[in-house]
Amino acid sequence: MRELQLSMVKRAGLSADEAEINQRLGQIAQAEGLNSIAALQQRLDAAQPGSYANLRAKLIEEASIQALQQRQITRRVRISEQDIDAFLASPEAKRLNQSEYQTIHVRVPYIDDYSRLSAAQREEALKVAQALRTRLLEPNVNVAEAVAASQGSYPIPLQGGDMGFHKAAxxxxxxxxxxxxxxxxxxxxxxxxxxxxxxxxxxxKKASNTMLIPQWHTRHILVKVDDLQTDALAEQKN
Known part of the structure; x- marks a missing residue:
């Protein structure tokens, strides 16, 4: 499964954010009682040469897979003019724009097009989703383990995971x-x-100090959620 995801990452041309990787390494160093990434590298390589490079490579892979999973979910989204207008008109628009949410978002894909699914196939997908929901209700749950346990014999790999922080907008x-x-x-x-x-x-969930962005820019961002849109097309819809 991991090899397939990494292959998809490569084909999609996705890459990890270096700043994010360094931040994660800094957190690991701090947890180990060290004051720098260099000190972490020295300790790891002293224990076993190449350990730091392996750790960094693993973090890069995990960040790239997370980016892929988020794209797999968001690229299926089609933002209509009605969606945009409904958001802009809602009383919670400002609040949404000022808060960030860390979500665990997992999809149980259907075995076939929904219109061609049998009642048994729909029920099977729902049972997998319900089993996953039960596992995710556990505090401090290991998401990867919960997804793997829920997968069972279901023939289509579950998609998603920890999506990190993002604005609801x-x-x-x-x-x-x-x-x-x-x-x-x-x-x-x-x-x-x-x-x-x-x-x-x-x-x-955490509050953001970001001010509410102008309406025209909000519309542009919402249109751009569909990563098949170009900047030019997004601007035309404003």
Whole structure:
């Protein structure tokens, strides 16, 4: 599974953010009682040559896979003019723009096009989603282990994972409305979509000092959620 994901990362041309990797290494160093990444490298390589390079490579792979998983979910989103207008008109627009949410978002893909699924196949997907939801309700859950345990004999790999922090405004209206209603640590009911069943857990939430961005720029960002849009097309829709 990991090899397949890394192959998809390579084909998509995704790469990890160096600043993010260095931040993670700094956190590891601090947890080990060290005051710098260089000190961490020295300790690891002293214990076993090449250990630091292996750790950094693993962090890069994990960050790239997370970026791939987020793209797999967001690229399926189609933002309509109605979605944009509904968001801009909502009383929570400003609040959404000022808060960031850390979500665990996993999709149970359907085995076939929804219209061709048998009742048994739909029920099978729902059972997997419900089992996953139960596991994600556990505090301090290991997401990868929960996904792997829920996969079982289901023939299509589950998609997603820990999506990190993001503003609810970067998601389509139907998802942002679900996320903002969740308390930290709670999990949504199974969300039916045309391509699968989504389970979302709100892992954490933090306030942002960012001011509400102008309406025209908000529209541009929302249109750009669909990564098939070009800048020119996004501007034309403003």
């Amino acid at each position: 970067s998601l389509p209206t139907e998802l942002s409305s679900k996320i903002t209603k969740l308390d930290v640590g709670t999990v949504s009911e199974p969300l039916l979509t045309p391509e699968g069943i989504d389970i979302i857990k709100l892992a954490d």
